[in-house]
Amino acid sequence: xxxxxxxxxxxxxFNLPLDQMYTYRIPEGLPVLPGVRVRAELGRRxxxxxxxxxxxxxxxxxxxxxxxxxxxxTQVDELPLFTPSQVELAxxxxxxxxxxxxxxxxxxxxxxxxxxxxxxxxEEEAYQEKDVRLSEEQELGVRSICSSPRGMxxxxxxxxxxxxxxxxxxxxxxxxxxxxxxxxxxEISLTRQVADSIRSRFxxxxxxxxxxxxxxxxxGEWRRIVRGExxxxxxxxxxxxxxxxxxxxxxxxxxxxxxxxxxxxxRYHARQIxxxxxxxxxxxxxxxxxxxxxxxxxxxxxxxxxxxxxxxxLAGGDEPEIRVVNLKGxxxxxxxxxxxELKQTKDLxxxxxxxxxxxxxxxxxxxxxxxxxxxxxxxxxxxxxxKSRNAMVCHYCGYRTPPMASCPECGSLDVGYAGFGTEHxxxxxxxxxxxxxxxxxxxxxxxxxxxLEQIISRFRRGEIDVLLGxxxxxxxxxxxxxxxxxxxLADTGLHMPDFRSAERTFGLITQVSGxxxxxxxxxxVLVQTYNPSSSPIAQASTSRISDFYTQEIQTRRELGFxxxxxxxxxxxxxxxxxxxxxxxxxxxxxxxxxxxxxxNQQPSLGETEIxxxxxxxxxxxxxxxxxxxxxxxxxxxxxxxxVGASIQGVVHPRGxxxxxxxxxxxxx
DNA sequence: AGCACGCCGACT
DNA sequence: GTCGGCGTGCTC
Numbered sequence: 001x002x003x004x005x006x007x008x009x010x011x012x013x014f015n016l017p018l019d020q021m022y023t024y025r026i027p028e029g030l031p032v033l034p035g036v037r038v039r040a041e042l043g044r045r046x047x048x049x050x051x052x053x054x055x056x057x058x059x060x061x062x063x064x065x066x067x068x069x070x071x072x073x074t075q076v077d078e079l080p081l082f083t084p085s086q087v088e089l090a091x092x093x094x095x096x097x098x099x100x101x102x103x104x105x106x107x108x109x110x111x112x113x114x115x116x117x118x119x120x121x122x123e124e125e126a127y128q129e130k131d132v133r134l135s136e137e138q139e140l141g142v143r144s145i146c147s148s149p150r151g152m153x154x155x156x157x158x159x160x161x162x163x164x165x166x167x168x169x170x171x172x173x174x175x176x177x178x179x180x181x182x183x184x185x186x187e188i189s190l191t192r193q194v195a196d197s198i199r200s201r202f203x204x205x206x207x208x209x210x211x212x213x214x215x216x217x218x219x220g221e222w223r224r225i226v227r228g229e230x231x232x233x234x235x236x237x238x239x240x241x242x243x244x245x246x247x248x249x250x251x252x253x254x255x256x257x258x259x260x261x262x263x264x265x266x267r268y269h270a271r272q273i274x275x276x277x278x279x280x281x282x283x284x285x286x287x288x289x290x291x292x293x294x295x296x297x298x299x300x301x302x303x304x305x306x307x308x309x310x311x312x313x314l315a316g317g318d319e320p321e322i323r324v325v326n327l328k329g330x331x332x333x334x335x336x337x338x339x340x341e342l343k344q345t346k347d348l349x350x351x352x353x354x355x356x357x358x359x360x361x362x363x364x365x366x367x368x369x370x371x372x373x374x375x376x377x378x379x380x381x382x383x384x385x386x387k388s389r390n391a392m393v394c395h396y397c398g399y400r401t402p403p404m405a406s407c408p409e410c411g412s413l414d415v416g417y418a419g420f421g422t423e424h425x426x427x428x429x430x431x432x433x434x435x436x437x438x439x440x441x442x443x444x445x446x447x448x449x450x451x452l453e454q455i456i457s458r459f460r461r462g463e464i465d466v467l468l469g470x471x472x473x474x475x476x477x478x479x480x481x482x483x484x485x486x487x488x489l490a491d492t493g494l495h496m497p498d499f500r501s502a503e504r505t506f507g508l509i510t511q512v513s514g515x516x517x518x519x520x521x522x523x524x525v526l527v528q529t530y531n532p533s534s535s536p537i538a539q540a541s542t543s544r545i546s547d548f549y550t551q552e553i554q555t556r557r558e559l560g561f562x563x564x565x566x567x568x569x570x571x572x573x574x575x576x577x578x579x580x581x582x583x584x585x586x587x588x589x590x591x592x593x594x595x596x597x598x599x600n601q602q603p604s605l606g607e608t609e610i611x612x613x614x615x616x617x618x619x620x621x622x623x624x625x626x627x628x629x630x631x632x633x634x635x636x637x638x639x640x641x642x643v644g645a646s647i648q649g650v651v652h653p654r655g656x657x658x659x660x661x662x663x664x665x666x667x668x
Numbered sequence: 669a670g671c672a673c674g675c676c677g678a679c680t
Numbered sequence: 681g682t683c684g685g686c687g688t689g690c691t692c
Contacts, residue, residue, distance in 0.1 A: 020692090040692085044670085044671060
């Protein structure tokens with residue numbers, strides 16, 4: 001097998017920003033194969049690397065450059081950790097996301113990158129494993145999904161309409177065909193419930209990749225998957241890389257969830273990886289949500305994804321009543337309506353949840369008479385008020401304008417910035433309802449270990465009257481004793497300097513109302529807002545779902561935002577303000593240069609646009625100044641090449657870092 | 669990313 | 681005289 005005469009050499013990549021492969025001599029007797037990990041000396045350091053290739057001859061370039069390879073130190077894995085198709089996927093990722101292969105491979109092995117994840121384990125209602133009989137609609141959906149060995153589907157239906165059952169049945173059929181399944185769930189939320197039902201149905205032929213596994217447990221599960229012992233894999237984002245042989249189905253549950261996008265390099269989107277894998281490996285892709293991303297909805301409308309609609313709410317539970325409350329003229333942050341309903345709920349012996357959006361973005365400028373809000377004339381995103389500079393600033397393009405003294409819509413002088421933080425609301429609730437048990441659940445209060453579980457179980461037992469929570473309460477938690485859900489200020493999301501703000505506001509209200517009526521027949525959602533007529537709020541509150549998407553897609557089309565364009569964001573970060581800006585400007589100049597070049601050489605690639613450099617909405621994080629540039633264009637190739645050419649060979653000064661985000665989900 | 673080399677300013 | 685800033689370049 002092995003040539004007895006000659007030696008062997010390995011092409012190795014490292015998880016470092018080195019876009020190069022390094023050659024090492026394989027010591028006699030080491031059974032090194034492509035796809036194994038090894039330890040090797042690079043410079044003065046000993047690092048772990050990934051073997052991509054094995055040669056039986058010393059590569060010519062090394063002979064020419066007179067380089068004598070060092071010996072590999074040790075072999076970490078006996079058998080390859082990566083299949084050739086995974087290495088190929090890593091190659092594709094590295095070009096797609098401007099990362100290097102070593103970094104991509106590092107992101108693919110679970111635990112290779114520690115992902116922080118709060119798992120609200122065990123908080124969902126226990127899954128009842130009875131004979132589940134599918135409704136006619138569900139049956140039809142499964143049949144359509146399984147009618148062909150491949151294809152893209154979207155199971156679209158409200159909370160409680162039985163999406164999970166469709167997924168599970170499709171998974172069963174796929175396994176019966178002898179093919180493997182990957183079931184992706186968002187980082188927070190229903191992990192536990194789905195994991196339980198998968199385990200109970202597929203037993204030892206399933207693998208659950210959750211954050212609590214130790215590195216060696218993860219590796220063990222990975223090996224079981226490679227060997228084909230585990231045929232159904234459940235996990236968050238990185239589970240999309242599971243080395244399932246003969247992959248037949250990828251499920252992306254709660255497709256709209258932002259946690260599918262990686263927050264660090266390589267900044268991949270699990271949905272995008274899933275699409276690529278499904279098409280490369282001839283598998284089906286099934287996504288699902290009650291509130292699809294606008295991108296996915298548009299693909300459905302275009303017929304590129306087949307829609308599987310689930311219209312009926314199964315297993316009882318009525319639609320909750322959704323009432324919009326105008327905050328105009330209201331003193332403080334709780335309207336009389338909300339106060340009345342809180343009391344009413346307490347009198348009935350039921351519980352309430354009050355939703356607060358993230359603080360920090362409470363500084364939007366609006367008219368208290370008519371609800372008019374300041375927007376950038378060029379980007380159509382909310383302007384952020386900067387008190388220190390006495391200006392309203394667009395965080396997309398850098399546009400700025402002095403704050404208005406009167407409302408341009410109605411002339412009222414009652415204009416100003418508004419918003420309230422978590423502490424403020426808590427204070428007011430405590431003041432209004434002395435003697436009630438009120439608890440707050442947000443990232444601050446969760447830092448103490450165990451307090452999250454504790455608060456949740458106390459709430460479940462009915463020991464808490466009002467739970468004040470942020471996003472984390474919005475998803476995946478269902479409490480039988482809840483009658484009232486109050487969204488304290490639905491506008492907050494609307495004023496985020498982000499083109500997805502309407503989508504997120506709509507999604508939040510819709511998701512929340514899906515929760516409220518689940519157990520209580522008189523479930524009630526109160527949506528407090530300064531803009532009762534704002535489209536996403538009005539449409540979500542009256543369940544005019546398709547109206548929202550139609551309108552939002554039209555707006556995106558007019559403004560040339562995704563899905564009608566692709567976007568790449570370049571973020572320059574430095575402790576030094578001047579350096580951050582000068583590096584950003586330098587990149588912008590190169591971008592402009594390459595934009596012109598591309599325009600002249602390949603006009604068929606269409607127009608591209610460069611927005612910025614502008615201060616990022618979070619202008620300073622951790623003492624780092626943040627400046628970003630947004631590049632958009634209808635043809636992805638054009639945008640991608642332009643950025644590639646513009647960062648090629650650019651060396652930024654000490655302490656300046658560049659982060660590139662392809663198809664960013666958040667622009668903060 | 670690290671870690672070396674190397675070149676100019678202010679300290680025991 | 682040295683310590684230490686940080687720009688530059690390299691890692692098989």
